[in-house]
Amino acid sequence: MGNKRSGVIPFERSGQCDSVTGVCDPTKLHADVYPKVLDKGSADKLGGSKEPVDKRLIDRATLSQQMTARELDNVLSRLQRAQDSFNKQGLRAALPGYQDAIRCADSIDQKAVLKERAIVKELLKSDKIDLDTRQKLQREDADLRILQRSPGIVRSDLALRLIESGNFLNGMQLLLEAQKRDPEMNRSADFQRRLKHAIDAGQDAKNPVPVPRLAPPQVVPFEPRQQPPQFPIQPPQFPIQPQPFPIQPRQPQLMPVEPRLQPWQQPPQFPIQPQQFPVQPKFPVQPRQPQLMPVEPRQQPWQQPWQQPPQFKLPDQPAPLDLLRRQSKQPDVTPLQLPVGRFAPLDSQGRSPVESSQSAFASVTGAKTLTPEVRRQFELAIKNADTGVSPKLAFFQQQETKAANLLKPLMAPEIAKVMVGFDEEVSKASAQMSPDKKRVAVQLYGSIDKAPNAVERQEAQNQLVKLNPALKDILTRREQYLGPNNVQLLLNYNGWKNAVQTEKNQVAITRFVFSLALSKNGDHNEAKVVMAQALKLNRDPELTEHWKSMAKKIGL
Structure with a gap:
């Protein structure tokens, strides 16, 4: 809607609305704030006030825009609480919240809302308002349009929740009622997308995919760790005598220098003898022949072995x-x-x-x-x-x-x-x-x-x-x-x-x-x-x- 609602006082606390039903008194909303006759700056037709028309329009746009925003917040906050309950606890827990939002939306005087929009549109035709006041009036007109559609919006949201949960009959009936109250709904591409998503989710809810049940875990009994057997150490029966080990000092030895062998004159000292027997492997290895697994004819999933169709010879x-x-x-x-x-x-x-x-x-x-x-x-x-x-x-x-x-x-x-x-x-x-x-x-x-x-x-x-x-x-x-x-x-x-x-x-x-x-x-x-x-x-x-x-x- 274009205005921040986080810092706005709830409408039922403002003294202009019943704290139980959320119904705004149209006399307070119209007689005290809006001029009954709007003309091009005529002070006599604006209740006899001597103030300039621009200041009266500015005050009126500011106050009426705040009041409309409070009343709209009253409906949207209840709808938001119902949506949060559905997302956290399911449809059963969200039904009271949706019913409260529907009662609040139905309690709005639609005739008063239509009169409000007519007054705002008439004010927008005036040439003696500044840009800020015109923007406030445009935001108020947008909020009044949402208020006018609120009975259908709340019902359509609940209808989509019912369809999403698998309750197609009640969901469709409530959706038809919502479309009667809000004919603009059918032209919304977002609504068509949400409806398709709800129908798909409802079909999945009515025909859920079976989840395989897992076998319970087997409890293995605890067995204490067994200690290895201990053997007693027997003392020796005879005394152990240390054996003498003479340690002799190591004498330095030099590597002997052998004379250089001349090529093709002196054979090596240890000739290499040829191997007499070939090395036989422990296990004989035969070359592996490729083997093809026999391919069995694949059976179609709809044909059971005991339901094979008879074979006919074709011409x-x-x-x-x-x-x-x-x-x-x-x-x-x-x-x-x-x-x-x-x-x-x-x-x-x-x-x-x-x-x-x-x-x-x-x-x-x-x-x-x-x-x-x-x-x-x-x-x-x-x-x-x-x-x-x-x-x-x-x-x-x-x-x-x-x-x-x-x-x-x-x-x-x-x-x-x-x-x-x-x-x-x-x-x-x-x-x-x-x-x-x-x-x-x-x-x-x-x-x-x-x-x-x-x-x-x-x-x-x-x-x-x-x-x-x-x-x-x-x-x-x-x-x-x-x-x-x-x-x-x-x-x-x-x-x-x-x-x-x-x-x-x-x-x-x-x-x-x-x-x-x-x-x-x-x-x-x-x-x-x-x-x-x-x-x-x-x-x-x-x-x-x-x-x-x-x-x-x-x-x-």
């Missing part, structure tokens, strides 16, 4: 794949990006707009069963969907990314080769079918690995076998090769992927579900209008044809 010449157009590549994962902007509010039961509309559709069972309460629930879900991004989208994106990472081993070249072999067998078995049945068979075969649950996966296979019984053996061997674990990984990934696409397309899906409910209730004209809106706002191209065919079936 030498690959069949044309134009019919199936299988793509052997990594799964199409939605990039993990946190939604930026305003969040769509949840309903009273913590459900997203799509979930709320689906719950309302379940209560419409036939004609004239759409009650006014259910209609209001549909309208509220559509209104919430239009407000902003679904608050559950970030969590669904994280789960989709985790499920996609578990599917990466299935994209290995050897597995893709076997799966392409199955595609070729299906293509050959479907060659004798009629064009219409062949097109339906291709769609059903492609939907097997896209099914979000086991029921839809089995239903697609049953319909495919019904069209062509020759495919039953191929599909059975294909399921055995994948195994139940890999099939479950596919189902998990498809389920999270569909959830992400649904939450992204909530504006159109809520209207589509409402149009189905209206059609079931008998309101066909209104259902046509809502269905047209859903098709216009749809963001998923794959749903367009499906929705059109469904609308045609129900007479829309």
Whole structure:
């Protein structure tokens, strides 16, 4: 805010604020300090005072800036104490401090703050104030802006702490309330960074990395040091007589001078004899031959020794794949990006707009069963969907990314080769079918690995076998090769992927579900209008044809 607060007296001690609630009396804050009417230096409109306008503005700016700073310190000091408690003792110990800070922020008279800012902005338009007074007024305007946002700032800080601790539901609900009180929060890059950090920390808190337990240390019993055995010294049985050792003086000796040997005339005195036997080493050393360790085939982490997939002989010449157009590549994962902007509010039961509309559709069972309460629930879900991004989208994106990472081993070249072999067998078995049945068979075969649950996966296979019984053996061997674990990984990934696409397309899906409910209730004209809106706002191209065919079936 630009002003030093360390030496400022707390606002509740200044006599202008209640020591319990921190509420400032607006009459003391306005009537005694601020002039009611501000004009260009008119002494009559400034309360009849004969002082110059410049001095009145200087006194007013100094006193009002101090009072605003004290009130802001009252809120920020409580928030700082709550943050210190969270960092030292955790969320449970910091909750009373956050509640105290929220009560203090809510006790501020926002109407008085708005009036203050209007007065300050009017004063800044005056030409008869010096630079120091203008700077004080600008600092006061900045502090008043923080006071105006304080209810949302305190709540957002507590919401981020809840999300960071793993409490996503309460944290998101409190965050939505904070955004209502402080709309400027969504445009802050620092807030988006803190929100991403809190969500990542909350995921780590809900799924902690298991710490291996160490074995307890073994206590070695203390054993006293053993003394070596002592043997008694026996005195000698006979007297020891000293032996005489004659010491003779050493005579000086000179080295004899030998005559110089002439070359090639006199052999050496001790000729060197050649060695008769070669030196044999104690241990014979053989040259070491390089040995290669046999390389065992590496097993994939998802394959257990007792769950080896069956081996199939692939054809030498690959069949044309134009019919199936299988793509052997990594799964199409939605990039993990946190939604930026305003969040769509949840309903009273913590459900997203799509979930709320689906719950309302379940209560419409036939004609004239759409009650006014259910209609209001549909309208509220559509209104919430239009407000902003679904608050559950970030969590669904994280789960989709985790499920996609578990599917990466299935994209290995050897597995893709076997799966392409199955595609070729299906293509050959479907060659004798009629064009219409062949097109339906291709769609059903492609939907097997896209099914979000086991029921839809089995239903697609049953319909495919019904069209062509020759495919039953191929599909059975294909399921055995994948195994139940890999099939479950596919189902998990498809389920999270569909959830992400649904939450992204909530504006159109809520209207589509409402149009189905209206059609079931008998309101066909209104259902046509809502269905047209859903098709216009749809963001998923794959749903367009499906929705059109469904609308045609129900007479829309």
